[in-house]
Amino acid sequence: MYRVMVVFGGRSGEHEVSLASARSVMEGLRKAGHEVVPVGITREGRWLAGEDPLRELEAAAGGNAGSPSGPPALAAHRPPAELESVDVVFPVLHGPYGEDGTIQGLLELADIPYVGAGVLASAVGMDKITMKKVFAHHGLPQVRWVELTRRRWQERRKELLREVEEELGFPCFVKPSNLGSSVGISRAAEPGELAAALDAAAALDRRIIVEAGVDAREVEVSVLGNEAPEVSVPGEILIRKGDFYDYEAKYSEGGMELEAPADLPQETAGEIRRIARTAFEAIDAAGMARVDFFLERRTGRVLLNEINTIPGFTATSVYSRLWEASGLPYERLLERLIELALERHAEKKRR
The missing domain is CATH 3.30.470.20 (ATP-grasp fold, B domain)
Structure with missing residues (x-):
């Protein structure tokens, strides 16, 4: 049996989804006889380790900013010291700052085994x-698709609307390139909706993809x-x-x-x-x-x-x-x- 650090929470919009995943993963690992070391990351990027970081993050997600009773958790913008004493890390961090190669790079530098894809595959995926x-x-x-950047959209709105309509037609789907789990995705059925969808995606990411419906x-x-x-x-x-x-x-x-x-x-x-x-x-x-x-x-x-x-x-x-x-x-x-x-x-x- 192994000492497994489960890392959850994180700075992305999928913070709550990560907490739900982490609770199931930790319960399953304990049932299998492994020692679980829970470590949470707040929306601000602070690492929490202590008696129950999951409960602390769940309380914050529910609008209760208070910490649970018991010894205070570590709260710092750096990984906890326990990282050096575990056999393997199980990242359960969905979206940016977790699924994109960032934590994988940290674990590579620390030379610690971890579950899932490496830096390259995480970033590409x-x-x-x-x-x-x-x-x-x-x-x-694949479906037909067009890529653009926030700056191109801001500078060439009419031209890009025409380009997307000619290349893809309607309906089409507008997505931020670097947000996970359907975050920020819009369906556009006509040019007015397309412009609004591109504005919404540009507010979330520098790079945008539009796909044919x-x-x-x-x-x-x-x-x-x-x-x-x-x-x-x-x-x-x-x-x-x-x-x-x-x-x-x-x-x-x-x-x-x-x-x-x-x-x-x-x-x-x-x-x-x-x-x-x-x-x-x-x-x-x-x-x-x-x-x-x-x-x-x-x-x-x-x-x-x-x-x-x-x-x-x-x-x-x-x-x-x-x-x-x-x-x-x-x-x-x-x-x-x-x-x-x-x-x-x-x-x-x-x-």
């Missing part, structure tokens, strides 16, 4: 524009492994709230349902799994990832949407539920991820 360029290099099928089913798979990744059965996302799979549909109660396994032809399911494995390897991912797809209703064509290197990780999240449907229960999934982290760290040592 976080940046939608760079990710799509890598996928295009590998010949993977497609009439499609949304299908996802989970990937697990290092050099020889395995892919779960596909699951279909059935949206119950809203017009598309936005943040509210993803995380609000009753916003979506997962059908796993998805009702797909065997050939289509095999194609989705093949593309997911290629995408995982294309960015040099490790440990885990969830890969999202569009399946066009009219043509049946499979289109790769994106890869997430730190997916939601509660026992009822899509990533873990797809492995459950594939015959791998939650606690065993956590065990396997720790094994993969230690294997990868040992492999690096042999350089």
Whole structure:
């Protein structure tokens, strides 16, 4: 059994999602017999270690700024000293400053094994524009898309509106390039909505991506492994709230349902799994990832949407539920991820 540091919270807009994931991960690790060292990061970037940093962050998220009773937690803009005494770190930080290679770089400098993708794969997987360029290099099928920057949009509004309309048409989807989990995504059905969507995305990120809308089913798979990744059965996302799979549909109660396994032809399911494995390897991912797809209703064509290197990780999240449907229960999934982290760290040592 191992001493596992679970790091959660963080500075991104997915702070609360991270807390929910962390609670499930820590419960699963304890059930498996591991010693858990919980470490929280506040929205301001302070690291909390002590008796119950999760409860402290949950209290703050609920509007209660007071700390729990007991010894005071460490509160500093630096990792806690416990980092040097753990066997492996399990980052459960969604979005920027956690899923983008930043904490992975810190752990690389400290020479500590950690669960999940390394610096390069994390950064590429976080940046939608760079990710799509890598996928295009590998010949993977995707929706049509256009990239622009905040400055270009501010200086050439009419020209860019015309360019997007000619290249993609309507409806289209506007996304900040470097925010995760459907944060800041807007659907535009006409030029006025497109301008408002670009303004909203530009307020959140310097780089913006616009994607063509497609009439499609949304299908996802989970990937697990290092050099020889395995892919779960596909699951279909059935949206119950809203017009598309936005943040509210993803995380609000009753916003979506997962059908796993998805009702797909065997050939289509095999194609989705093949593309997911290629995408995982294309960015040099490790440990885990969830890969999202569009399946066009009219043509049946499979289109790769994106890869997430730190997916939601509660026992009822899509990533873990797809492995459950594939015959791998939650606690065993956590065990396997720790094994993969230690294997990868040992492999690096042999350089």
